[in-house]
Amino acid sequence: MDSTALNILVVDDSQIVRSVIAKSLELAQVPVRMLYQAANGAEALKVLVSHPVDLVFADINMPVMTGVELVERMSRDDLLWSIPIVIVSTEGSATRVQDLRSKGVRAYLRKPFKPESIRAVIEEVMGVTYAN
Amino acid sequence: MQHVIGIAEMKVTDQPDDVLVTYSLGSCVGLSLYDPKAGLGGMIHCMLPLSKIDPAKAQANPCMFTDTGVGCLLQAMFDAGAERRRLIAKVAGGSCLLDEKGLFKIGERNYTVLRKVLWKNNIMVAAEDVGGTASRTMHLYMESGCTTIKIGGRQLELV
Amino acid sequence: MDVFCEVIEQIAFMFADPAEPRDLAVQGRSFMQASMSFTGQMQGEVAIAVPTDACSEIAANVLGMEADDPFVTERSADALKELLNVTCGHILTGLAGEKPVFDLSIPQVSDLDEAQLSQWLSSPTTLTFAVDDHPVLLRLQMQGGGQDDSCTDCR
Numbered sequence: 445m446d447s448t449a450l451n452i453l454v455v456d457d458s459q460i461v462r463s464v465i466a467k468s469l470e471l472a473q474v475p476v477r478m479l480y481q482a483a484n485g486a487e488a489l490k491v492l493v494s495h496p497v498d499l500v501f502a503d504i505n506m507p508v509m510t511g512v513e514l515v516e517r518m519s520r521d522d523l524l525w526s527i528p529i530v531i532v533s534t535e536g537s538a539t540r541v542q543d544l545r546s547k548g549v550r551a552y553l554r555k556p557f558k559p560e561s562i563r564a565v566i567e568e569v570m571g572v573t574y575a576n
Numbered sequence: 577m578q579h580v581i582g583i584a585e586m587k588v589t590d591q592p593d594d595v596l597v598t599y600s601l602g603s604c605v606g607l608s609l610y611d612p613k614a615g616l617g618g619m620i621h622c623m624l625p626l627s628k629i630d631p632a633k634a635q636a637n638p639c640m641f642t643d644t645g646v647g648c649l650l651q652a653m654f655d656a657g658a659e660r661r662r663l664i665a666k667v668a669g670g671s672c673l674l675d676e677k678g679l680f681k682i683g684e685r686n687y688t689v690l691r692k693v694l695w696k697n698n699i700m701v702a703a704e705d706v707g708g709t710a711s712r713t714m715h716l717y718m719e720s721g722c723t724t725i726k727i728g729g730r731q732l733e734l735v
Numbered sequence: 736m737d738v739f740c741e742v743i744e745q746i747a748f749m750f751a752d753p754a755e756p757r758d759l760a761v762q763g764r765s766f767m768q769a770s771m772s773f774t775g776q777m778q779g780e781v782a783i784a785v786p787t788d789a790c791s792e793i794a795a796n797v798l799g800m801e802a803d804d805p806f807v808t809e810r811s812a813d814a815l816k817e818l819l820n821v822t823c824g825h826i827l828t829g830l831a832g833e834k835p836v837f838d839l840s841i842p843q844v845s846d847l848d849e850a851q852l853s854q855w856l857s858s859p860t861t862l863t864f865a866v867d868d869h870p871v872l873l874r875l876q877m878q879g880g881g882q883d884d885s886c887t888d889c890r
Contacts, residue, residue, distance in 0.1 A: 538833040555820075556746045
């Protein structure tokens with residue numbers, strides 16, 4: 445396995461969105477070692493404390509624990525604060541995006557997104573380039 | 577050798593010195609496919625989004641419609657030995673030109689249907705230059721695999 | 736409502752055109768509905784009703800798979816919720832711009848019976864579309880500041 449392969453966590457209460465992100469990663473041929481999925485912030489934290497994760501894709505509006513709470517919890521955690529988070533959400537509020545960025549969110553992808561923008565955002569956040 | 581792909585036409589080649597070109601992509605969409613390992617390239621120029629408006633025409637010439645044409649080009653590429661995971665897909669066209677019904681939607685819809693077919697066929701768009709109001713010319717140079725667009729007198733590489 | 740047409744075209748590659756309720760073939764079709772509320776600078780509810788078979792078509796298109804695949808049919812309700820969720824987000828930016836922050840509820844899905852369907856069709860807040868020949872209804876109800884009981888048609 446490629447040593448640069450990533451462990452990615454996808455957090456969205458919609459299974460169909462998680463599947464679309466997974467398919468986009470596959471088609472983009474982004475090297476993925478493990479792809480973890482969680483349906484809300486609380487499930488995501490469980491994955492994060494027990495598995496090494498390089499990058500998180502998170503929705504905002506989710507039951508149990510929202511993406512905003514997840515970001516806040518991660519930003520206060522000694523171990524999790526440095527894991528890059530990309531928000532993938534339908535929300536168009538620049539105020540909220542600004543607020544999330546100030547809490548460490550690295551990029552924001554607004555739904556609906558094109559599949560190749562998943563790859564572009566990984567290249568941007570992780571500072572890598574994947575060949576076509 | 578240069579091959580001109582006319583409206584509602586497609587072409588697949590394995591000749592490294594070939595250049596595939598299609599002119600005047602307005603509301604039409606053009607797709608170039610390239611498999612670097614197999615040395616295969618293909619191009620199509622589709623006119624209308626959906627074949628259901630004229631099934632007889634679609635049967636006679638599937639390349640006229642985006643929903644039937646793109647599948648034909650993919651099949652021709654696979655038959656020639658291309659592999660899905662290696663295909664590099666580049667898209668141009670889909671401009672908002674006033675069509676005969678006075679609607680501006682044909683270009684946009686051609687593009688949407690193209691996206692749908694590629695997504696269903698598990699192919700990612702590597703680069704595109706679409707929309708706007710200008711007409712485009714697309715070249716695929718087989719030697720390098722490079723796809724270029726000419727728009728408003730400027731030529732740029734699609735990367 | 737252009738927002739909905741753009742969203743369904745981008746998410747599900749389907750074409751929506753505004754249609755008159757009387758031109759929609761709703762008879763004898765079973766419908767699913769999804770609804771969600773929003774609070775913030777404005778408060779209200781957005782809901783959508785889609786024929787059940789069209790929901791699996793939406794799911795199939797979103798996933799890029801065949802509509803009769805069991806993986807797809809299991810995700811019909813999920814696809815409808817996501818379509819509503821994205822539509823709601825874009826309606827709110829369309830109405831209020833990018834400044835205000837809204838809190839959105841989680842979309843809820845249920846079946847629609849005939850009585851509910853005719854209620855939808857007779858409501859002045861319902862917008863009707865033909866989406867790839869399927870009848871689709873979208874309803875936006877707003878509550879004005881302080882007048883919680885007054886629903887306004889915000890077309």
